[in-house]
Amino acid sequence: MNQAAPPPQPAHSPPPAHSPPPPERRLEPGISRLLRRGVRIAAAFALAGGVFNLIRHATDSVDFSKFSGGSAELSTIRGILGGALHLHSAALLQLGLVCLIATPIARVGYMLAGFIRDRDKAYIVISTVVFLILLYGIFFAAA
């Protein structure tokens, strides 16, 4: 995504190897792919909804100075999915944002699966705790 200049390599360091990564790094390529894919999916929905919303409501006046909570369509997963399916621009955009929130959650799930496969008991426990906390936040936390 970013094309920041890579750090200068000292002359004697080995060239980047294409051998499989050491055990503690085995999950990293998959995590990278997952994060990139998640951002792309989120961006697709968000851009579609956002641009659409901008065009449709371009001259509407906006005022965010008073907090009035959120509509059911935009603050519940069910509402957002329904609204997006009906191509409501704000709901489509919100779906993109939900996908964005879901990406790090999926990353934790991916790591958990990896630790289960490696039978790494300590980290299975660790990632399960984090995974449950995240799932609680996005699915069960009441208004």
Next chain:
Amino acid sequence: MTLVVFTMAVGGAAFLAGMLGSMTGLGGGIVLVPVLTLAFGVDIRYAIGASLIAVIATSTGSTPPYLERGHTNIRIGALLEVATTTGALTGAIIATYLAPNLIAMVFAAVLLLSAAQSLMVGEPSAAQTPDAMGRYLRLGGTYVGEAGPTRYEVRRVPLGFALMFVAGNLSALLGIGSGVVKVLAMDRVMGLPFKVSTTTSTFMIGVTAAASAGVYLHRGYIDPTLSFPVIVGVLAGATRGSHMLHRASVKSLRLLFTVVVVALAIEMAYKALRGGF
């Protein structure tokens, strides 16, 4: 203000914030809430929601290159995320009981701390002997530094854990990434090499923010119309900023950052004391 004008103005402000953040390496997110509330009159709850989303976006977007360079330690990240996400949930719950003016005061205080932090330079030497928890959880690792592959260990894990809990709370309360606290904990308390601290912090920020973002979504803090220009602006600014790094003088940028942050802190405190939030 019409939607178009608002979107362009907020997008522009977010762009500058993102650029400043990526060029100083200090995270532009911390100026988003102050700018949205002070300059655009946005209610602090909507501002926090939008900022949190932007934080997830920049963290998730920046992590893959760091992972590929091998500086991130995902085991340390996984462990400390227990503390940060617990902290984030706690912070999100506490936030309902705190008056917006109080949250604004806390924000002003954190802004000042950030300014102080950005003026501190120095890389303490990396820990060479792990503590018991560091050894049991195999937290140490190897990264490729200027001296070639370097092995490092981790120490004072419990204290680092406690600091991460605080970082999580702040992240949820204020809608920031708390990268400052995270790097502080890993760099100075746990003795990690600087590059590992910063990249692992970035790795954790997205997950931390996602914990409270879910709660805030249900509470209606996340407004899509507001979040859209914020997120597009910050991402564009951060990308542009990282392209310009080689031309910039980091020192003068950090000074600019400090000045801006202190000014915002004073304004926020003033407005909070007058009950303006």
